[in-house]
Amino acid sequence: MSVAFTKEESAETAAETLLPERPISPHPNLVTEAGLKALERQMEEARAAYAAVEDIDDVNEKRRQTAGPLRDIRYLAERLRTAQVIPAPASTDVVAFGSLVTFERDDGRVQTYRIVGEDEADPKAGTISYVSPVARMLSGKAVGDVVSLGGQELEIRKIG
Numbered sequence: 001m002s003v004a005f006t007k008e009e010s011a012e013t014a015a016e017t018l019l020p021e022r023p024i025s026p027h028p029n030l031v032t033e034a035g036l037k038a039l040e041r042q043m044e045e046a047r048a049a050y051a052a053v054e055d056i057d058d059v060n061e062k063r064r065q066t067a068g069p070l071r072d073i074r075y076l077a078e079r080l081r082t083a084q085v086i087p088a089p090a091s092t093d094v095v096a097f098g099s100l101v102t103f104e105r106d107d108g109r110v111q112t113y114r115i116v117g118e119d120e121a122d123p124k125a126g127t128i129s130y131v132s133p134v135a136r137m138l139s140g141k142a143v144g145d146v147v148s149l150g151g152q153e154l155e156i157r158k159i160g
Helices: 003-017 033-051 059-082 133-138
Strands: 100-105 110-116 127-129 146-149 152-159
Touching (some): 033 059
Parallel strands (some): 110 127
Antiparallel strands (some): 100 152
């Protein structure tokens, strides 16, 4: 076997095992109770994925298979360490972290989202991050208030 081939394979393996870190947000790591549980569940899954490759004998393959789970474990450990659990809002008078808010856009679309932490945000599932432009504009507002965002107006219809 050629030495050049071995070096190329090693470089390829290194590229597959030296994954860039998952970016950590500069914002406070606010989470709901459900968000904290989701982070804990993701950590268990990452640890299980890491443990699942323990029996692989090939060192390079083992490195490839553990790179993703190790990166996730580092990320999740930091997110769990910095998590600040915010209780559900005590009032539905104004939009706050954890609120379920329904608003109508000026084009007639009605949307409902729960305002949550960054790691638990999934707009398709009805959750948005508290640092998103929409959540920032709605926070502190009451039913009937209108906010302008990107050339559109949003009117708060309901807070739950």
